[in-house]
Amino acid sequence: MSSESSSAFAPGRVNLIGEHTDYNLGLALPFAIAEGVTVRAHALEPGPSGEERVSAYAADLDERDEFPLTDVPAGEGWRAFVRGIVAELRRAGIPVIGSSLEITGSLQQGAGLSSSAALEVALALALIDLAGAGPGGRGASGAERPGASDELDRMDIARLCSRVENEWVGAQTGLLDQIASLYGAPDTALYVDFRALDVRPVPLHLEGWRLVLLHSGERHANASSGYNQRRAECARACELLGVDSLREADDAAVALLPGPERLRAQHILGENQRVREAVSALESEDLPRLGELLNASHVSLRDCFQISTPAVEAAVQSLMRAGASGARLMGGGFGGSVLGLFAPGFSPPPGTRDVRPSAGAHLLHA
Numbered sequence: 175m176s177s178e179s180s181s182a183f184a185p186g187r188v189n190l191i192g193e194h195t196d197y198n199l200g201l202a203l204p205f206a207i208a209e210g211v212t213v214r215a216h217a218l219e220p221g222p223s224g225e226e227r228v229s230a231y232a233a234d235l236d237e238r239d240e241f242p243l244t245d246v247p248a249g250e251g252w253r254a255f256v257r258g259i260v261a262e263l264r265r266a267g268i269p270v271i272g273s274s275l276e277i278t279g280s281l282q283q284g285a286g287l288s289s290s291a292a293l294e295v296a297l298a299l300a301l302i303d304l305a306g307a308g309p310g311g312r313g314a315s316g317a318e319r320p321g322a323s324d325e326l327d328r329m330d331i332a333r334l335c336s337r338v339e340n341e342w343v344g345a346q347t348g349l350l351d352q353i354a355s356l357y358g359a360p361d362t363a364l365y366v367d368f369r370a371l372d373v374r375p376v377p378l379h380l381e382g383w384r385l386v387l388l389h390s391g392e393r394h395a396n397a398s399s400g401y402n403q404r405r406a407e408c409a410r411a412c413e414l415l416g417v418d419s420l421r422e423a424d425d426a427a428v429a430l431l432p433g434p435e436r437l438r439a440q441h442i443l444g445e446n447q448r449v450r451e452a453v454s455a456l457e458s459e460d461l462p463r464l465g466e467l468l469n470a471s472h473v474s475l476r477d478c479f480q481i482s483t484p485a486v487e488a489a490v491q492s493l494m495r496a497g498a499s500g501a502r503l504m505g506g507g508f509g510g511s512v513l514g515l516f517a518p519g520f521s522p523p524p525g526t527r528d529v530r531p532s533a534g535a536h537l538l539h540a
């Protein structure tokens with residue numbers, strides 16, 4: 175086995191506000207958190223017949239996978255992510271080499287904190303670096319960097335990872351989680367415009383306020399929840415309105431839509447506006463206003479987008495009873511964690527944990 179290796183870390187995310195806006199070409203305000211996924215990749219010598227293989231070990235699950243580098247087969251669960259990333263990187267022109275991958279994580283899966291995106295991004299960064307194709311990549315093969323892969327910037331990597339979720343995992347998710355993981359920075363939220371694909375850092379200084387997460391106790395999974403149905407309903411609303419995305423819809427036309435489509439579109443229009451207002455609130459250090467916007471977002475996600483559950487409602491109520499300035503369901507919905515904002519002097523209830531904006535995905539050099 176070659177001694178050449180590469181390691182990468184990619185964080186999960188919290189979304190301050192702007193849910194289900196990403197695939198509607200709207201706005202969101204996420205940040206990367208400290209917890210994430212680490213992938214250690216080592217070059218593997220080809221087998222006796224010259225066949226190159228990828229072998230992967232998910233340490234937290236104590237499960238393994240192995241597959242040929244060329245003609246990658248589909249897989250289930252975490253294997254679908256690994257196989258998809260390898261296949262899509264190769265399709266994008268990255269000269270991925272036979273490798274042994276070790277995956278470890280500090281993110282609870284199913285908590286709605288984008289453990290999937292963290293896994294995809296960490297895999298992509300480690301494999302690109304091992305192939306010698308990344309910015310500053312060392313490359314186990316020692317080969318010259320190929321032109322095609324030189325052009326893979328962070329947004330290309332986000333798109334590639336999202337394609338893996340869509341085509342290999344079966345979750346029709348957007349780019350929110352991958353962008354948050356790739357562009358995150360300490361004390362910074364990311365104002366993302368999904369139509370322009372523009373990411374603007376917005377300083378997030380809590381000054382004694384606290385952002386906390388409380389798990390609803392319900393496991394969240396985009397592929398098996400109502401997530402894909404919501405996406406289809408938004409697409410149907412666009413068809414009825416004759417627009418390419420709900421970003422272009424206007425209030426008057428939306429008001430004439432039939433039931434579910436009208437409610438979904440109303441959520442998206444309102445949520446985009448709340449994201450703009452949340453950016454203004456942060457810029458003017460008006461955290462009480464941010465709390466109001468979180469509450470309004472929750473009401474819209476519950477009543478218009480209809481993705482809350484009794485367990486999620488109980489978690490939001492528990493934060494509000496403890497004096498939160500704002501609390502809302504977060505991410506795809508149908509379970510996972512809820513987010514709460516607490517002013518100085520208030521104590522979040524037991525079971526919560528603090529989160530703050532942290533560094534984005536990066537290579538780990540020994």
Ligand code: GLA
Nearest residue numbers: 193194347348349350505506
């Ligand atoms: C999940 C998806 C994202 C986004 C959010 C909802 O996290 O992976 O693409 O749609 O739900 O905002």
